[in-house]
Amino acid sequence: MNFQKSLLLVGIIAFSASCVERIQEKEELKIYGSQEILVTNDQGEEVIENITLRIDSFEVINQDSQIITAANFKDKIYIVDFFFTHCPTICPVMTKNMARIYDVYETDDEILFLSHTIDFINDTVPQLKKYANKIGIYSHKWHMVYAGKENTFDLAKQYMVSAEEDPNSPGGFMHSGAFILMDGQHRIRGYYDGTLEEDTDQLIADIKVLKKENDER
Amino acid sequence: MNVNLRVVILGTFVLILLVLMIFRSCSRPPQKGKLVYENHCASCHGVNGEGFRNLIPPLTDSNYLDANVDNFACIVGYGMDEEITVKGVKFNQPMAGLEQLTPTQIANVGNYIYSKWSSSKKKFTPKEIETLLGNCP
Numbered sequence: 001m002n003f004q005k006s007l008l009l010v011g012i013i014a015f016s017a018s019c020v021e022r023i024q025e026k027e028e029l030k031i032y033g034s035q036e037i038l039v040t041n042d043q044g045e046e047v048i049e050n051i052t053l054r055i056d057s058f059e060v061i062n063q064d065s066q067i068i069t070a071a072n073f074k075d076k077i078y079i080v081d082f083f084f085t086h087c088p089t090i091c092p093v094m095t096k097n098m099a100r101i102y103d104v105y106e107t108d109d110e111i112l113f114l115s116h117t118i119d120f121i122n123d124t125v126p127q128l129k130k131y132a133n134k135i136g137i138y139s140h141k142w143h144m145v146y147a148g149k150e151n152t153f154d155l156a157k158q159y160m161v162s163a164e165e166d167p168n169s170p171g172g173f174m175h176s177g178a179f180i181l182m183d184g185q186h187r188i189r190g191y192y193d194g195t196l197e198e199d200t201d202q203l204i205a206d207i208k209v210l211k212k213e214n215d216e217r
Numbered sequence: 218m219n220v221n222l223r224v225v226i227l228g229t230f231v232l233i234l235l236v237l238m239i240f241r242s243c244s245r246p247p248q249k250g251k252l253v254y255e256n257h258c259a260s261c262h263g264v265n266g267e268g269f270r271n272l273i274p275p276l277t278d279s280n281y282l283d284a285n286v287d288n289f290a291c292i293v294g295y296g297m298d299e300e301i302t303v304k305g306v307k308f309n310q311p312m313a314g315l316e317q318l319t320p321t322q323i324a325n326v327g328n329y330i331y332s333k334w335s336s337s338k339k340k341f342t343p344k345e346i347e348t349l350l351g352n353c354p
Contacts, residue, residue: 003227006227007230010231010234086310086311087311088296088298088310089313092269092272092273092310093261095272096260096261096269096273099269099270131272133271134270134271135270135271135272136270136271195260
């Protein structure tokens, strides 16, 4: 290697090490919440069976008063979060980051969004609609949904994120800022901090992995 | 060019780059107010104060800023939960107060915001902010 080349190389390495945000390009995404259990089969033998967590049974109402079920998300790729419209702290940032993903995939029918409100008093359907209008989104693509307290907190448990009433939190609710990436079989494929831009970029990259997986199926 | 000289030049070059990397760390030297802005305001209001659609108001409305000089400290310190009109658009998303900020930090971020986006270029002193905070509704 000659002198000029090594100068250039050192420069390039130093620059990329100092500044470039690293988004991981993954080959495949792990499946969260799958377990291997020991069962006894008909022959009386003990075999290992793989149980995969699928969140495939729910019924919610979106901002257009439409009933939305898990079937709406079958064979799609979708992103789930928990929020409330009067949330003064992390939700506006989450909404902003989610809108960035939405913008990237606005014309791609394979990608959907599902935001669960956890404020069951204020976030009526018209309030959800108002909030959606402020962001300027299509209801058939980004569902802002009401499911009632019991169902919503139960869903949060299934997604393995926290969401609960907490009088000491700003706005009265404590909830996770996670974006949950779901595949077409209702399996959890990724968790991201919805308040961070870097995590949002990683999510956008990871969606491509799931799209490829869908294409190959 | 002899080999020793090359090594010296290359070594110097690497050293300069390292020093630059340490001091630069991907941004210009931070002004105090800019740093507060980026850490506490930018995630919602945007790096350039642009706001977010009709949900989060922009901070670039000079009229609004100048009409609210006396409210600035209270809004930052204790938040806001009322409908306001900024650049002709109504906003009513509540904002949480940043109670962890000191009067000096609020003054710094105020000076950053007002120098950038208001025509008055109002300058706050920490003392002034402290007085304003004492009179919040």
